[in-house]
Amino acid sequence: MPKLYLETFGCQMNVLDSELVLSQLRGQGYEPTDDRHSADVIIYNTCSVREHAEQKVWSRLGELRERKKNEPHLVVGVIGCMAEREGTDIFRRHPHIDILCGPAELDKLPAMVHNACVTNRQSDQPRVGRQVALMGQSVRRSSTLQVARDELEMLDLSRAISPGDQMSQAYVRITRGCNKFCTYCVVPYTRGPEVHRPPGNIIEEVRKLVDSGAKEVTLLGQTINHYFFEQNGRRTTFADLLYQIHEAVPDLPRLRFVTSFPRDFTDEALQAMRDCPRICRYLHVPAQHGNNRILKLMNRGYTIEQYREFIDRARDYMPDISIASDFIVGFPTETDEEFEQCCDIIRYARFKNSFIFKYSPRPGTVAIDRFDDDVPETVKRERNNRLLDVQGEICAQNNRAMIGKTVEVMVEGESKLVSRRAKSNTGVELGAGFQRKQSVSLSTNQTQLVGRTRGDQVVVFEGDLSLKGQLLDVVITDAQQMTLFGKRVESPAELVGAS
Ligand code: SF4
Known part of the structure; x- marks a missing residue:
């Protein structure tokens, strides 16, 4: 073999x-x-x-x-x-x-x-x-678009899911490709135009995953809220799809989706999130910048005022919603004042976290041909660090407010945070983007598990590895910038302000 x-x-x-x-x-x-x-x-x-x-x-x-x-x-x-x-x-x-x-x-x-x-x-x-x-x-020619759609559908439909898989978290694609053509991005050229999968196939895949043990399914699409499928005169929007999955698979405890595009997010989709209790109230909706001139150079297709309006609208529907963003700093011609507006939108939106990147010209993009990469590396680094600090302070405040609350956590496995600290007392790197070094104050004598809340917050707590893949209640006892620390609630009497 x-x-x-x-x-x-x-x-x-x-x-x-x-x-x-x-x-x-x-x-x-x-x-x-x-x-x-x-x-x-x-x-x-x-x-x-x-x-x-x-x-x-x-x-x-x-x-x-x-x-x-x-x-x-x-x-x-x-x-x-x-x-x-x-x-x-x-x-x-x-x-x-x-x-x-x-x-x-x-x-x-x-x-x-x-x-x-x-x-x-x-x-x-x-x-x-x-x-x-x-x-x-x-x-991209319309005559070949249907062929592309059909061929790709065969790939997703070929997924072998068996009852013995024991996969607690799974991804399901609903949309492929992107039609946005942001000037810094290669995706529309590498993944092709947006094509959307038939809702029946998506629901069947979610159903099979849940039958094989999935407790959390994340729907995937580059601009997921653009999902739209029409067949035999019947239209299915993104909001319709959320309602349909929620109803057709009642034994799925958690349904998520990424990544949302700030424009074209309908009230109906927000209503679906509000009305369906098993849809996680979490949005990853990249702003990319806080200044309208730069957003225009990026070809993002919205203004920062429209972005703010969307954040306000989402919070009107769900005051407890958790929102994450992405930013690119040092985009060509970005001035200090324009960069400051990135700090402003982070303070305004109070994101759960932001993935922050320094601009680098990528071959195959419009930006590499159209703009000189004229912001010096030292300036990019300073702006990157400053934005990290602004977001870090918001994260710390948001997390401190969680202390004393009880949250539902999906256990992902052993905490790398703690096992890495066991090797070095100098602190740990928490991954890409915004996450930065920080020290932790946990005993490493017991197994420390890591899980995620419905709002995508990371929680570390003590427990047995056999709990991996389970949904548990954890009361938050301590908080740092990127991580909540807690204690498993073993009996209903211990529940405090569950969220
Ligand atoms: S950044 Fe996102 S929305 Fe823009 S072109 Fe790339 S994939 Fe599409």
Whole structure:
């Protein structure tokens, strides 16, 4: 049985794509492995949004050049956004790559892997069973859009879900691609135009996941609130879809969705969130900037006043809603005054957290051709740190207000925060974007679990690892900028102000 190593970079959409690809290849007899050194087929599912993620892939591919000389049967594949963005130019830099497959063409991957394996086995000399499936620009033509929709649907429908999977959290795609063309972003070029899945297929997938043990399902789309499906004169909007899933799968405790686009978020969708108790009151709705001139250069299609209006409207419907955002600092021509308006919107919206990035020009985007990257790196770093501090103070205030409350937590596993601190008392890095170093004050003698509230707040508490995947009540006893600390509530009498 050939061994398959698949490594994923980037967003949740890539994580889901990898899961679907793995499911298909497993069905064809490939055995997944975590050890790339012993694998017969190595595939990298790539991301082009950040330069750092691309550098890692280039480095991995460089390592494989020598190995391929000694192992002629080895099959090397690059899939995802970097494959689509680089195109066949990638072969000039790395001629030992066998497979190149864009994210909109993944339904073709199993056949490509099979063909490459057969070709490479036909000789003892290093061979390259070159297989290419890229979307190019062709799929934006209306005649090919339906074909793209149908082919991609086959990939999502192929997902093997069995009752023994015991997967407590799962992603379900409802929309692929993006029509927004923000000037700094490659996604519309790599993932293609927005295509929406039939609601019946989405509901069936959620149903199967819940039957196999899922307690939390996150619906995925680049601009998820744009979901819209029309068939035989029947229209399904995003709000309709939320109501339909909520009603059709009553034993799903938590339904989430990401990522929302600030414009076009309807009152009906907010009403659905308010009216359906099992839909988590959490929105990830990137502002990207606080200044109208920069938002225009970014081609975001809204003003900061419209963004504020949306935040106000969401809070009118649900005063307890938790909202997260993204920001890019140091966009070309950004002045100090314009940057300050990013601080203003964070203070106004009091985000749960923000993912903050320094602008870097990405090949294949409009911005790299149209604007000089003229904000010095030192200034970008200062602005980045300043925005982190502003958001950090809001986070600390929001979290302190949680002390004494009881929250429902989905247990994700052992806390890395505490296990890392056990190795070093200097504090811990909490991940990408906004999260920064902070010290923690927990005893590490007991197993510390980590879970998330319905509002996506991270909670660390003591417990047994066997609780992973369960929903528990935890009373919050302490709080830091990015993390709440608590104690499991074992009996109803201990419940305090549950939220
Ligand atoms: S909305 Fe803008 S940033 Fe988001 S995926 Fe589409 S083009 Fe990229």
